[in-house]
Amino acid sequence: MASNNYCNKSFANSYMLLKPEEAHFFDIIRVLFSNNLGHRKFVESNKEGPLVDESFRHRWLIFISVMLQKLMMFVAKPLATFGYWVEWLINLVILNGGLHRIPFNFLIGKLVIPDCASHTFISSIGNLDGRVKLSNLKRKDSRHYVSLAMMASKACYENAAFLKATITNDWKMEFIGFFECWNEYMGKVTTQLLIFLDKSENSDTYVVAFRGTEPFNADDWCTDLDISWYEIHGVGRIHGGFMKALGLQKNEGYPKEIERDENHSPLAYYVVRDILRKVFSENDKAKFIVTGHSLGGALAILFPTIMFLHDEKLLMERLQGIYTFGQPRIGDEAYATYMKQKLRENSIIYSRFVYNNDIVPRLPYDDKDLLFKHFGLCLFFNRHYEVQVLDEEPNKNYFSLWCMIPMIYNAVLELIRSFTIAYMKGPHYREGWFLFSFRLLGILIPGLPAHSPQDYVNSTLLGSIQNHFKSD
Secondary structure, three states: OOOOOEEEEEEEOEEEEEEEHOOOHHHHHHHHHOHHHHHHHOEEEEHHHHHOOOOHHHHHHHHHHHHHHHHHHHHHHHHHHHHHHHHHHHHHHHHOOOOHHHHHHOOOOOOOOOOOOOOOOHHHHHHHHHOOOOOOOOOOOOOOOHHHHHHHHOOOOOOOHHHHHHHHHOOOEEEEEEEEEEEEOOEEEEEEEEEEEEOOOOOEEEEEEOOOOOOOHHHHHHHHHHHEEEEOOOOOOEEEHHHHHHEEEEEOOOOOOOOOOOOOOOOHHHHHHHHHHHHHHHHOEEEEEEEEEEEEHHHHHHHHHHHHHHHOOHHHHEEEEEEEOOOOOOOOOOHHHHHHHHHHHOOEEEEEEOOOOOEEEEEEOOOOOOOOOOOOEEEOOOOOOOEEOOOOOOOOOOOHHHHHHHHHHHHHOOOOOOHHHHHHHHHHHHOOOHHHHHHHHHOHHHHHHHOOOHHHHHHHOOOOHHHHHOOO
């Protein structure tokens, strides 16, 4: 069994950790031919039982997880460089009024050079769906906070200057802050989150939005691909990559109180909690919602998990709702049971939005090998943005030969819809060339374009969801 010397994990009843940085190619290959994972130095556990007689399928999943993480670590710098230039070139075209205008603007000395830190610079995710302004939904409309949550989740992919300008000038709300947060296991900043305030006559609502997976960020992909887990007493098994991203500490887990290390950026869970503690102690009518898309959705539901563990009564009283979009699974059945009980006891709304064939909510697998489970209200939308309330999305593990042809057929229809939706639903739903190009990819990899924010924004606006939420 791998040594347990790199950090104290007594905060967990049990754990299974993958350490790809310590894995060599032939050692990874041996996983496929040996059912004793405990002899592999890149697999660490404090329990003999689960690792003695592993099924081939489980070993195959560990093999894939470690190999993909190794690949991401290898391509991290070129991937980031490639992503930088892709976004820079897209912004160059947009800021200069189109590709054809670039030579002319250059000749007359008015060429606009993109600045990645500027409020005019938009990420690749933002360019898939260029809508910035909020819908005209009134606060009394039960869809208001759902729509606001999705727009915040989408906006969270942008830089701080863009967020401050958008929230202050376009949304007419109060920008609290954009935070780059430390991951102690990776030894770098990997988690980003946004906090702003929606003020009204009757109440003040703080919105906490976690950024999802950035397509050119290898650290985000490693977090998603890591199928390590920790089992917390009385809670269940939780995805290790997500726990680390939210601020898990090597030797302490999530202690209730910490001393801030001024040499590093703040830890995600604690910076949010401390801000909310302060504002709620000063404002009796304030409340908050938590949201996120993709990886951000996983962090959005993990945040109240730690809040429940710490018995943060003030925060539990003020948490109005949790809205996640395209969220992956983050824990086992015991964890799902724990969270359902806590959410019910505290009368907290938790809604999990899933659009059609989106691949991400169907991962990690819900099967006898990985044991991950979803929970909460699942609002499932088809390509017409018609909603069904389900316990689990159809084709729950995605990879099914029986479903592949219908998914490809659906991807073709979504591609056709790109040309017609603006005429059928109005100019607010017009799709650009960048999203159209991304939808083409859906014919080869069904479910990937379905994860983009565009369809989730449309679902909150066009879907009949008002009956599932109480008006403010």
